[in-house]
Amino acid sequence: MAALRRSAGAPHLSTDVRLLGAGDVRRLAEELGVAPTKKRGQNFVIDANTVRRIVRAAGVDGDDVVLEVGPGLGSLTLALLETVRSVVAVEVDERLAAALPATVAEHAPVRADDLHVVSADALRVTELPGPAPTALVANLPYNVSVPVLLHLFETVPTLRHGLVMVQAEVADRLTAAPGSRTYGVPSVKAAWYAELRPAGRVGRNVFWPAPNVDSGLVAWTHHEPPADADRARVFAVVDAAFAQRRKTLRSALAGIAGGADAAEAALRTAGVSPQARGEQLDLAAYVAITRALA
Known part of the structure; x- marks a missing residue:
């Protein structure tokens, strides 16, 4: 593994990494015959x-092993390798996955051994190579960002913090x-x-091709799930x-409680008004409602 050359407690910043610019991204795409597709939510930074x-906003440092989803041509991958211990990059496009190591070898040769590429659909990944990831930092494909x-x-319980860019x-x-107004199923399940x-x-102007919407950054910190609660049952509620x-x-x-009266009884047991709404x-x-229903 390449030496990180950082003082204890200080974030690493490698001067041996050359990041991609607009010309580099377009050149790499042309060489690979890659045309970004909406189907895979491809918009390259x-x-x-x-x-x-x-x-910087992700708060990662030289102690972190970062899981990156959808590295594409490697723009964010290289920026991560300036700072973190190593990167595990999961890429569904086989051409992009195959080309990423060469891009890193060209633009960050001293960090080439610190990249692990997994050619797979992130929604089907259950095991990852190398050290266990401690952070998730990714420009998630718009069309599957919440499920991913x-x-x-x-499935990756070692993740402790990070940041994702989404629509x-x-x-x-x-x-x-x-x-x-925006509170909904993703809000509750992510919590x-x-x-x-x-x-x-x-x-949108920092992407190629430019999407039709702006993007948002979401930082996150892991916490333990509610004690003695069944995730699948809570999510069904x-x-x-x-x-x-x-x-x-x-x-x-009513449908999952066995009728409206049963639902009302469970809600009252949980200390929730039957006239309340999900949002x-x-x-x-x-969690309290799920326990009452049980």
């Missing part, structure tokens, strides 16, 4: 300042508080695993509560 900003995030939270609207949902907080916006947002919980939970409750309330 072409601005070095943006990827460095992401790394929840899947990795569940601005999704960032608002992930960080929303109960009672807000099972971590504390999530907004970390800024990213304009959450799904039912938000299936029809205008319904009261008495009506929305008004936090995770703790959903």
Whole structure:
């Protein structure tokens, strides 16, 4: 492993890494015959300042092994290798996965051995090579960002902190508080695993091709899930509560409770008004309702 050359407790910044610019990104794409597709949510970052900003906001340092999803042509990967111990990059596009080691060898030769590439769909990954990842930092594909995030939270328990860049609207949902217009299923389910907080916006002009929407940064810190609670059952209650947002919980939970009267009894046991609606409750309330239903 390449020496990190950092003082104890100080973040590493390698001067041997050359980040990608707009010209580099387009050249690499042309050489590989890659045309970014909406199907895979491919929008490549072409601005070095943006990827460095992401790394800073993620709070990672030379002790971290970072899991990156969708590295694409390597813009964020190289910025991470300026700072962290190593990167495990999961890429679904086989051409991009195969080319990434060569890009890192060219632009960051002293860090080439600190990159591990997994050619796979992140939604199906269950095991990863190398040291266990401690952080997730990624420009997540817009079309599967929430499922990928929840899947990795569940299947990679060593993750402790990080940051993801997602569509601005999704960032608002992930960080929303109960009672807000954007609070919903992603807000509650993500809260099972971590504390999530907004970390800024990213304009569309730093991408190629430019998306039709701005992006949002979401920083997160792991916390232990609620004690003595069944995640699958709690998530089923959450799904039912938000299936029809205008319904009261008495009506929305009738199907999984065995009737509206049973749902009302469980809600009262949990200390929740039967006339409340799903968007008004936090995770703790959903855990209490699930226990009452049981």
